[in-house]
Amino acid sequence: MTEMNDVNEIKNCIDTGLRKMTLPPDFATRITAPRNHAVPVHGLRRTAAAVLCIALLGTTAFAAGSLLHSRISVNQQTIPDLAPMEVIPLQPVDGTITEYDQLTKTYTSMETLAHELGIRLLGANLAADNPYIKISYTKTGDGYNEIDVERYLLGDLTDIREWDGAYTVSAAEGNDQSYVWTHGKIYKSPINLGIRIISDPSQPELDIEYMGFYQYIETFTSGQGYTVNVLQETGHEDHPDSLPDSFVPRTVMVFVADGIQYTLQGHVPVQTMREVVSAMTY
Numbered sequence: 001m002t003e004m005n006d007v008n009e010i011k012n013c014i015d016t017g018l019r020k021m022t023l024p025p026d027f028a029t030r031i032t033a034p035r036n037h038a039v040p041v042h043g044l045r046r047t048a049a050a051v052l053c054i055a056l057l058g059t060t061a062f063a064a065g066s067l068l069h070s071r072i073s074v075n076q077q078t079i080p081d082l083a084p085m086e087v088i089p090l091q092p093v094d095g096t097i098t099e100y101d102q103l104t105k106t107y108t109s110m111e112t113l114a115h116e117l118g119i120r121l122l123g124a125n126l127a128a129d130n131p132y133i134k135i136s137y138t139k140t141g142d143g144y145n146e147i148d149v150e151r152y153l154l155g156d157l158t159d160i161r162e163w164d165g166a167y168t169v170s171a172a173e174g175n176d177q178s179y180v181w182t183h184g185k186i187y188k189s190p191i192n193l194g195i196r197i198i199s200d201p202s203q204p205e206l207d208i209e210y211m212g213f214y215q216y217i218e219t220f221t222s223g224q225g226y227t228v229n230v231l232q233e234t235g236h237e238d239h240p241d242s243l244p245d246s247f248v249p250r251t252v253m254v255f256v257a258d259g260i261q262y263t264l265q266g267h268v269p270v271q272t273m274r275e276v277v278s279a280m281t282y
Contacts, residue, residue, distance in 0.1 A: 068084055068085040068086065068087070068198055068205050068206070070082070070084075070085055070205060070206050070207060070208065070256075070261065071207045071208070072207075072208050072209075072210075072229060072254060073207070073208070073209045073210070074209070074210045074211075074214050074215060074216045074231060075209075075210070075211055075212070075214065075215075076209070077216065079216045079219070079229055080219045080227070080229060081227075082227050082228075082229060082254065082255055082256045082261070083226065083227055083255075083256040083257075084256065084259070085196070085198055085206075085256055085259050085260070085261055086198070086258075086259025086260075087143070087198055087199065087200065087201050087203075087259075088119060088197050088198065088199055088259050088260060089118075089199060090117045090118060090119065090145065090197065090199040091116065091117055091118035093105055093116050093117065093137065093139070095137065095139075102138055102139065102140050103137075103138070103139040104136065104137065104138050104139075105136075105137045106134065106135060106136050106137070107135040107136075107137065108133060108134070108135065109133075109135070110123075110124035110127050110133075110135060110149065111124055111128075113135055113137060113147065117137075119197075119260075120258075120282050121147075121195065121260075121282075122257050122258075122260070122262060122280045122281070122282060123152075123193070123262070123279075123280035123281070124282075125281065125282075126152070126153060126276075126279060126280065127149065127152055127153070127193075130151070130152075130153075130154065132151045132154065132160055132179060132190075133149065133150065133151050133152065134149075134150040134151065134178075135147065135148070135149050135150075136148045136150075139199075141200075141203070142199075142200040142202055142203065143198055143199045143200025143201070143202060143203030144196075144198065144199075144203055144206075145196070145197040145198070145199055146194070146195070146196055147193075147194070147195035147196075147197070148192070148193075148194055149192060149193035149194070149195070150176070150178075150190070150192050151176075151179065151190040151192065152190065152191050152192055152193040152264075153187075153190060153191040153193075153266075153276060154181075154187070154190050155184055155186055155187030155190075155191070155268065155272070156184030156185055156186050156187050157181040157182065157183070157184050157187050157189075157190065158181065158182045158184065159181060159182040160179055160180075160181045161179065161180060161181075162178065162179055162180075163175050163178065163179055163180035174188055174189050174267070176189070176190075183246065186268060186269065186272055187266070187267070187268050187272075188246070188247070188248045188266075188267035188268065189250075189266050189267040189268070190266055191264055191265065191266035191268060191273070191276060192264070192265055192266060193262065193263070193264055194262070194263040194264075194265075195260060195261070195262055195263075196260070196261040196263075197260050197261075210231060210252070212235070213233045213234050213235030214231050214232070214233060214234065214252070215231065215232055215234050216229070216230075216231055217230040217231060217232050217270065218230045220274070222255065222274075222277045222278050223278040224257070224278070224280075224281075226255040226256070226257050226277070227255060227256075228253050228254070228255040228274075228277055229253065229254045229255070230251070230252070230253055230270060230273075231251075231252040231253075231254070232249050232250065232251050232252065232270070233249045233250040233252075234249070248267045248268060248269060249267065250265060250266065250267050251265065251266065251267070251268055251269070251270050251273045252264070252265040253265070253273050253274075253277055255277065257280075262280075264276060264277065
């Protein structure tokens, strides 16, 4: 029953956004798809309740250079504000146009993507020489840009290899949709990176809500001066007896640097993720 209530909450959130904004026909599908879904551990699965629900609020047009105060909430509880996003002009990219008029393109290098967009991206240096990285760029409408960096950082993971789902991974392993790996002492999964950029003054302000198995942990200031919100998954608390002693819940950190929003997430300790944020430079 709880799972059904969570799903209904997500549906209500999506419906509210759709009533207030004209969106591509597949938008609801895109935000409920498990693009960075949790790593299964001993059969533990996350439901659609543990997704990121983006509510598009308001219709005010913003001038270039305007500040966009994107609010972040966890299960309808607003958490401390981050630095504001800004309108960041981007160079046009020659990608593929989907049937819903979204522009998409994949990359194997953050440097190449940043060069094509004509911007600097924080932390691109950390992903250099990573053969397992997958970078997807999507532009929706005139000004909403998403960059998904899968397997951004691998830490002390070992034996990383392609995986087609044809066999069950062991308790000492983890997996995503494409790869399987052996857990390290610190990393139990790769760290994935999400980047959001608003590139057009007509793009409305965006609010984000994490629903379901998430809780707000803390807010801290990084060594570079960024305000960082820390979230963590809690669904594992319902199955404590089925988890190994080495289990680490998914940690999420969100911050804004120079008008661009960055989201890091992975099954690593909070302190490790703090160190990653502090190491992200241009």
